[in-house]
Amino acid sequence: MPKINPTTTKAWKALQAHFEETKNLHIKDFFAEDGNRGKDFSISWKDFFVDVSKNRITPKTRELLLQLAEEVQLEKAIKAQFSGQKINETEERAVLHTALRDFSNMKPEVAASLQKMKDFSEKINNGVYKGATGKAIDTIVNIGIGGSHLGPEMVYEALAHYRKGVQLCFISNIDGDAVQATLDAIDPESTLFVVVSKSFTTKETLANAQFVKNWFISKLSKKAITTHFLAVSANATNVTAFGISEEKTFPMWDWVGGRFSLWSAAGFSVCCAIGYENFEDLLKGAHQMDVHFATAPFSENIPVALGLISVWYTNFYTCETEAVIPYCEALHKLIPYLQQSVMESNGKGIDRNGEAVNYQTGGIVWGATGTNAQHAFFQLLHQGTKIIPTDFICFTNSLRSNLELHEMLLANCLAQTEALATGKPYSAKEPYSSFTGNKPTTTIFIQELTPKNLGSLLAMYEHKIYVQGVVWNIFSYDQWGVQLGKEVATAILENVALLNGEHAIEYLEKRK
Ligand code: F6P
Numbered sequence: 001m002p003k004i005n006p007t008t009t010k011a012w013k014a015l016q017a018h019f020e021e022t023k024n025l026h027i028k029d030f031f032a033e034d035g036n037r038g039k040d041f042s043i044s045w046k047d048f049f050v051d052v053s054k055n056r057i058t059p060k061t062r063e064l065l066l067q068l069a070e071e072v073q074l075e076k077a078i079k080a081q082f083s084g085q086k087i088n089e090t091e092e093r094a095v096l097h098t099a100l101r102d103f104s105n106m107k108p109e110v111a112a113s114l115q116k117m118k119d120f121s122e123k124i125n126n127g128v129y130k131g132a133t134g135k136a137i138d139t140i141v142n143i144g145i146g147g148s149h150l151g152p153e154m155v156y157e158a159l160a161h162y163r164k165g166v167q168l169c170f171i172s173n174i175d176g177d178a179v180q181a182t183l184d185a186i187d188p189e190s191t192l193f194v195v196v197s198k199s200f201t202t203k204e205t206l207a208n209a210q211f212v213k214n215w216f217i218s219k220l221s222k223k224a225i226t227t228h229f230l231a232v233s234a235n236a237t238n239v240t241a242f243g244i245s246e247e248k249t250f251p252m253w254d255w256v257g258g259r260f261s262l263w264s265a266a267g268f269s270v271c272c273a274i275g276y277e278n279f280e281d282l283l284k285g286a287h288q289m290d291v292h293f294a295t296a297p298f299s300e301n302i303p304v305a306l307g308l309i310s311v312w313y314t315n316f317y318t319c320e321t322e323a324v325i326p327y328c329e330a331l332h333k334l335i336p337y338l339q340q341s342v343m344e345s346n347g348k349g350i351d352r353n354g355e356a357v358n359y360q361t362g363g364i365v366w367g368a369t370g371t372n373a374q375h376a377f378f379q380l381l382h383q384g385t386k387i388i389p390t391d392f393i394c395f396t397n398s399l400r401s402n403l404e405l406h407e408m409l410l411a412n413c414l415a416q417t418e419a420l421a422t423g424k425p426y427s428a429k430e431p432y433s434s435f436t437g438n439k440p441t442t443t444i445f446i447q448e449l450t451p452k453n454l455g456s457l458l459a460m461y462e463h464k465i466y467v468q469g470v471v472w473n474i475f476s477y478d479q480w481g482v483q484l485g486k487e488v489a490t491a492i493l494e495n496v497a498l499l500n501g502e503h504a505i506e507y508l509e510k511r512k
Contacts, residue, residue, distance in 0.1 A: 001080055001087050002073035003352040006315075006471050007359055011068035018064055019316040026438050027054055027421040043302050045292060047447035048456065050302050054421040055309055055389070055440045056317070065308040066298055068471065074304070077470040082294050088257070088477035089352070095477045097260035097462075098290045101283035101455070113251050113265050118276040124192070125165035125272060132224035135190040138166055141182065142269040143212060144196030145172045145204045148232075150340050151262030152196070152270045154333035155282065158454055161330070161399045164275045166192075171212065174204045179211060188219040194230045196266050198252045200238035203486070209242065232265045257477050259341045260462060278451045285455025293463040303460055306442065307467025313389045313440065314360050314468075323381070324367040327394040327413040328449060334393075335367045338461060345465045347481060348474040361472045367391075371412045381420060382435055389440045392417055393457070397448040417441040 006012050031037050031053075041053035041062075057065075069075075080087050084094045100110055123129035127136040142152055149172040156168050169182050193212055197205045216228060231244040234252040250265030262270075263283055271279040289303075298304045313319040326334055346362030368376060370392070381388055394413045398406035423437020444460075446453050469476030 001085075001089065001352060002076055002470070003473060004072045005351065005353075005358075005473055006068065006072055006311075009068060009071035011064050011071050015061075015064045015068065015312070015316060018060060022056070022058060022061065023317070025056070025058070027056060027440070028423070028437060030058065031421075043300055043305060045296075045300075045302060046288065046456070047450075047453050048302065048460075049445040050305070051443040051445065052305055052309060054417055055442060056438065057309065057312065061312060062299075065312060068311070069298055069304060069308060069467075072471050072473070074298070074467065074470050078294060078466075081466065082290075084255070088475060090475050090478045090480065093257075093477070094255040095257065095260075096255040097257065097263055098287070098459075100256065100263040101287040101290065101459075103284065103287065109251065109253070114280075116250060117265055117268055117271050117279070121165065121268070121272040121276050121279075125275065131189045131191070132220060132227040133189045135187075137190055137192050139169060139186050139191040140166050140269045140272055141169045141171055141186065141191060141193045141212070142196060143171045143193060143205060143209050144232075144266070145202060146340060146344075147258030147261050148196035148198065148202075148205065148266055150333070150337045151259075152267055154331075154337040155262065155267065155270045155454065156273055157333045158330045158449065159270075159274050159278065159282075159451055161449070162274045162278045162451060164278075165272045168269050168273050171208050172204070174207050176211070179208055183212065183215055188216055188228070192228055192230060194232060194269050195239075195242070195244070196232040196268075198234050198256075198258050198261060198266075200231070200233045200235035200242070203489070206242075213243070230268075232268055258479075259344055262458070274451065281451035282455040285450075285452030286459035287455075288452075289456040289459035289463070293459070303463030304467055306460070306464040307471070309442070310363065310389070310464065310468055311471050313387070314363050317387055318360065319363065319387050319389060321364040321366060321386075321388055323388050323390040324365060325370045325373050325390060325392050325413075325416075326367075327370040327392065327409050329369050330449060331393065332369050335365070337458075338365050341462065342465055344479050344482070345476040346469050346472065346474065348469075348472075348476075351473040352475060353473070357472065357474070359472070361474055362468075370416065371409065374412065374416065378416070381439060387440065389442070390420070392441055392443045393446070394443070395446050395449050399449060413443070417443050 037053045042049060042051040081095055082098060084096055086092055086094050088095050099107055124137045130136055142149065149170055153170050169186065171179050171182055195205065195209045213225065216225065225243055226245060229244050230248045231239045232250045232252060233239050234254060236246065236249065239249050250268055252261060252264055252266065256264050263286060267279060293301060293303045310322065324335060324338060342365045343362055348361055349357055351357050381390065392413050394410055420439035420441055421437055423435035424433065426434040446457065466476055
């Protein structure tokens with residue numbers, strides 16, 4: 001991996017000077033000066049049209065950002081990732097979640113795992129695989145946390161329109177009330193429990209799995225566990241110790257990071273819910289974006305453009321956060337999913353040389369679906385004092401032909417980006433209804449919410465993260481920051497039996 005401090009590059013210094021020169025320019029003037037701006041500052045690719053024209057960037061900004069990409073050797077870093085080099089140096093691992101969706105060059109173990117997912121999901125959905133008492137399976141409970149939960153749940157919700165199999169429930173948090181509420185609503189005789197944990201050491205997942213197992217035994221029998229419990233993990237030893245056989249275990253590999261594992265058997269429950277063909281389409285869509293990222297010139301490369309623009313706002317405008325607003329209710333879980341992938345990846349302060357960085361890294365991601373968000377926090381976007389670069393995601397076609405509502409939804413999306421960019425002049429008569437405008441947005445138009453396009457969209461964000469990480473000279477694919485919390489929690493648990501609220505309060509009082 002290249003190890004270049006971006007602030008030492010010529011482009012960085014030029015961007016600093018350029019920022020001083022352009023920081024007060026207005027987006028609406030960019031449009032007035034350049035009739036072609038909408039076209040010039042957008043990238044059309046397959047079913048995607050990514051419009052970055054309503055950002056605070058000029059042709060010169062673009063030129064300097066591309067120069068920055070060159071100076072930090074982004075191309076070399078992308079090649080290093082796709083060729084399987086151990087770019088996650090702190091864990092000595094390759095980063096190859098992209099290999100999970102490359103059907104033209106598939107590793108035999110990946111192909112075998114997909115075949116097993118296909119066979120198993122089909123058996124479940126056509127009623128051949130039955131519960132221990134002979135009932136067909138109608139529910140799968142996915143037990144896992146972080147990447148072993150957020151991706152599968154997000155895709156399950158996003159592709160609700162394509163459901164053809166079982167319903168899914170998710171147990172992630174160690175919140176006994178929530179876990180019990182899920183269990184109360186299901187029939188153990190027609191339910192499979194899939195314990196998803198790459199490490200099979202994650203305390204929350206193991207505690208929840210054990211709790212569910214005890215509940216299941218009390219409802220059915222110990223013997224029935226072999227039929228009703230499955231695992232997805234890279235840790236065969238711990239899975240066996242838990243009581244799940246090899247036959248009922250799907251593999252994970254150390255070259256797939258947890259937050260990028262959706263494409264592996266971690267997506268098994270989703271595969272059952274939407275059917276294998278749709279799951280395969282999801283993978284194929286992601287692969288198409290991989291090919292685009294790895295081969296398109298940087299000036300026409302969607303993840304590169306998004307990553308560099310984000311660096312521009314983070315490091316020069318000193319923006320702290322970015323919002324994502326999908327004008328699509330089905331994408332409501334995209335935000336927590338992105339929060340993990342973006343912030344667990346780029347929330348780092350030590351660079352690839354092992355030194356503390358002297359510039360900002362990983363932004364904070366937040367958001368909600370539009371139009372709901374318009375009636376919640378858009379006030380701050382429009383008239384607040386902060387600059388919050390915002391992605392607007394919308395689909396040209398509706399899935400259920402509700403054209404009237406869909407047109408309203410789209411009109412709202414477009415109107416918001418327009419109003420944020422243009423604003424409304426100040427008038428002393430009506431000072432409170434003036435808008436400065438000049439609020440940056442990127443609009444991601446996609447033809448339709450299909451499994452394939454969803455795959456491409458998710459891969460687009462994955463690669464954007466990497467582009468930023470490469471520029472910031474950090475390791476995007478480790479997550480040492482999560483370890484400390486885990487260690488402290490273990491220590492506290494050993495010191496005090498946190499069995500009820502009283503003990504917790506006692507502990508906190510002693511610490512004072
Ligand atoms: O939160 C840290 C993390 O390591 C994530 O990266 C991962 O998705 C999650 O924990 C769950 O890990 P596992 O799949 O090993 O249980």
